[in-house]
Amino acid sequence: MHFEYKVQGGDFARAGLASSQVKKVLKQLNVDAKLIKRVVVAMYEAEVNVVAHAYQGTINVDIDTERIVMAFSDHGPGIPDIPLAMQRGYSTASPVVREMGFGAGMGLPNIQSNADEFKITSVVGKGTNLEIIVYLNVPQE
Amino acid sequence: MIVADIVKALNLEVLSGAKGLQREVTSGYTSDLLSDVMGFADAGAAWVTLQTHKNVMAVASLKELGAIILVKGFKPEPDTIEQSDEEEIPILGTELSAFEITGKLYNMLQQE
Numbered sequence: 001m002h003f004e005y006k007v008q009g010g011d012f013a014r015a016g017l018a019s020s021q022v023k024k025v026l027k028q029l030n031v032d033a034k035l036i037k038r039v040v041v042a043m044y045e046a047e048v049n050v051v052a053h054a055y056q057g058t059i060n061v062d063i064d065t066e067r068i069v070m071a072f073s074d075h076g077p078g079i080p081d082i083p084l085a086m087q088r089g090y091s092t093a094s095p096v097v098r099e100m101g102f103g104a105g106m107g108l109p110n111i112q113s114n115a116d117e118f119k120i121t122s123v124v125g126k127g128t129n130l131e132i133i134v135y136l137n138v139p140q141e
Numbered sequence: 142m143i144v145a146d147i148v149k150a151l152n153l154e155v156l157s158g159a160k161g162l163q164r165e166v167t168s169g170y171t172s173d174l175l176s177d178v179m180g181f182a183d184a185g186a187a188w189v190t191l192q193t194h195k196n197v198m199a200v201a202s203l204k205e206l207g208a209i210i211l212v213k214g215f216k217p218e219p220d221t222i223e224q225s226d227e228e229e230i231p232i233l234g235t236e237l238s239a240f241e242i243t244g245k246l247y248n249m250l251q252q253e
């Protein structure tokens with residue numbers, strides 16, 4: 001199964017829509033509730049990062065019996081220092097975005113802890129690519 | 142306990158999502174940082190916050206929280222109310238601070 005979503009930078013009102021649609025699909029497929037929770041946390045944080053930090057992005061989601069692959073590709077400022085961005089508490093979110101309760105610097109660490117595979121690449125001045133994989137056939141404790 | 146029990150015991154105002162008053166509440170979480178709640182609140186939690194915008198509902202819905210409690214008289218924005226009604230996740234209001242309402246909620250949940 002393949003789904004594609006467009007995400008617009010700054011469009012906070014729609015942030016989370018793609019995640020909630022994917023959640024519905026996984027529920028219909030009777031995926032383990034614990035796995036759905038992990039997918040939802042990771043996907044939402046990645047979606048919000050495009051809204052909060054980039055100009056526009058595309059999410060490609062592929063689901064098969066083995067795994068769900070969520071590929072985020074955005075046009076944006078990129079991330080100059082990825083290990084720094086991965087640190088809990090590091091954020092460049094604007095004051096307005098922080099006032100909304102974003103910008104704790106917890107999104108990327110949360111994505112990593114909920115993903116089975118996590119790849120991030122970025123080119124400064126161009127954009128960021130993020131791939132999140134969660135295995136669907138592993139029983140959760 | 143259910144949301145309606147908390148409304149009654151803590152004298153909260155039902156601001157939206159009244160159809161969800163029978164939802165189960167099994168824990169609480171107090172934070173104004175969305176990715177903190179996203180990462181660490183449990184399903185069925187009552188979320189104490191002062192954030193009023195629509196993303197609060199996105200988080201509550203994705204995490205299947207029990208209810209949202211807005212502190213210090215804060216009121217949800219119109220599109221937040223709309224989604225709360227649609228998803229049937231109640232938003233409740235109190236004049237108390239996050240510290241005070243969290244303490245009361247904590248005691249209630251401990252007695253369960």
Ligand SMILES: Nc1ncnc2c1ncn2[C@@H]1O[C@H](COP(=O)(O)OP(=O)(O)OP(=O)(O)O)[C@@H](O)[C@H]1O
Nearest residue numbers: 049053085091092093102103104105106107108176
């Ligand atoms: N898609 C992106 N494009 C550009 N920069 C990004 C992107 N995603 C993350 N970043 C950078 O990495 C930092 C850390 O991201 P992370 O998601 O961990 O925290 P945050 O988004 O700032 O806050 P939170 O996720 O807690 O609301 C961001 O502040 C930003 O500088």
Ligand SMILES: [Mg+2]
Nearest residue numbers: 045049107108
């Ligand atoms: Mg983030």
